[in-house]
Amino acid sequence: MMQASRHAGPADLPIGSDADLAWVRQQVRQAAAELGFGLVQQTKLVTAASELARNTLVHGGGGHVRITPLDAGSTHGLRLDFVDTGPGIRDLDQALTDGYTSGGGLGLGLSGAKRLVQEFEVDSRPGEGTTVTVTAWATVVPPSRTVP
Amino acid sequence: MTGFAGHGPAVGHGFTVPVLQLGDVLLVTLQGELHDGMAEQLQEDITARISNTRVSGVVIDISGVEIVDSFLGRVLAEIAAGAKLLAARTVLAGMRPAVAITLVELGLTLPGLRTALDVERAMELLGVTTRRGEGSP
Numbered sequence: 642m643m644q645a646s647r648h649a650g651p652a653d654l655p656i657g658s659d660a661d662l663a664w665v666r667q668q669v670r671q672a673a674a675e676l677g678f679g680l681v682q683q684t685k686l687v688t689a690a691s692e693l694a695r696n697t698l699v700h701g702g703g704g705h706v707r708i709t710p711l712d713a714g715s716t717h718g719l720r721l722d723f724v725d726t727g728p729g730i731r732d733l734d735q736a737l738t739d740g741y742t743s744g745g746g747l748g749l750g751l752s753g754a755k756r757l758v759q760e761f762e763v764d765s766r767p768g769e770g771t772t773v774t775v776t777a778w779a780t781v782v783p784p785s786r787t788v789p
Numbered sequence: 790m791t792g793f794a795g796h797g798p799a800v801g802h803g804f805t806v807p808v809l810q811l812g813d814v815l816l817v818t819l820q821g822e823l824h825d826g827m828a829e830q831l832q833e834d835i836t837a838r839i840s841n842t843r844v845s846g847v848v849i850d851i852s853g854v855e856i857v858d859s860f861l862g863r864v865l866a867e868i869a870a871g872a873k874l875l876a877a878r879t880v881l882a883g884m885r886p887a888v889a890i891t892l893v894e895l896g897l898t899l900p901g902l903r904t905a906l907d908v909e910r911a912m913e914l915l916g917v918t919t920r921r922g923e924g925s926p
């Protein structure tokens with residue numbers, strides 16, 4: 642069994658099959674638990690990861706996820722980069738609309754994942770690929786952020 | 790106990806979905822990691838089983854499931870829709886609180902899917918009286 646410590650560096654996991662999606666869910670859950678995420682926070686992040694990893698597989702034709710533990714003073718976070726070299730997303734606003742799917746799904750993966758994490762970013766180029774980056778923190782507001 | 794032994798992807802990776810027939814009701818117990826392909830196979834198997842056994846109810850126990858994403862949510866909704874066409878009612882039992890909170894935020898509220906806090910209450914909802922607890926005060 643992998644012994645990731647809370648000071649572990651980034652880890653890359655392949656996304657190429659159903660079994661890989663299951664493995665990504667397990668590894669994200671384990672990393673979040675080790676960083677002190679509560680049960681609801683873990684469940685939200687793992688669910689978001691499951692949606693985004695499936696998009697990487699189904700819409701992006703496969704790729705990988707990079708799992709990066711973050712340290713912001715007294716709190717810990719987890720950043721996940723879902724990377725593929727698939728067709729890209731032509732209309733991002735449309736893709737982020739609840740219920741929009743280009744086929745087969747419920748169209749809640751991208752928009753739902755956005756609601757389940759604290760930070761969400763999409764970098765997509767038609768014909769080149771898509772990277773979706775999400776970050777969640779063990780506490781709701783990372784203390785590194787200055788309050789005006 | 791009746792399972793799906795020999796029915797392909799519903800069994801595999803050390804994972805079995807137990808399906809019990811209790812009188813007029815099928816009790817399906819989901820646990821742990823359910824791969825996408827296995828969930829789809831399960832949908833086919835349950836639907837065939839309803840048709841063969843002519844049960845009038847299906848209880849899906851998800852108390853052992855740690856996350857429900859839009860894929861599994863859709864499969865559950867489709868199992869219920871298929872069951873309804875075959876004149877059976879479906880009750881989803883035992884959803885974990887963290888899963889419920891997450892589903893609401895995801896935007897997946899599964900309308901049309903009856904739920905119960907646990908299997909016993911789900912059975913009651915379907916008109917099956919479990920005799921458990923009869924001897925205790």
Ligand SMILES: Nc1ncnc2c1ncn2[C@@H]1O[C@H](COP(=O)(O)OP(=O)(O)O)[C@@H](O)[C@H]1O
Nearest residue numbers: 696700701736742743746747748749750751771
């Ligand atoms: N990695 C990706 N590469 C290409 N297109 C994507 C990717 N992720 C999402 N999309 C597009 O955005 C749409 C909405 O995604 P999502 O909300 O997850 O819904 P669903 O996966 O159910 O279709 C998809 O149908 C697809 O067209």
Ligand SMILES: [Mg+2]
Nearest residue numbers: 696746750751
């Ligand atoms: Mg999706």
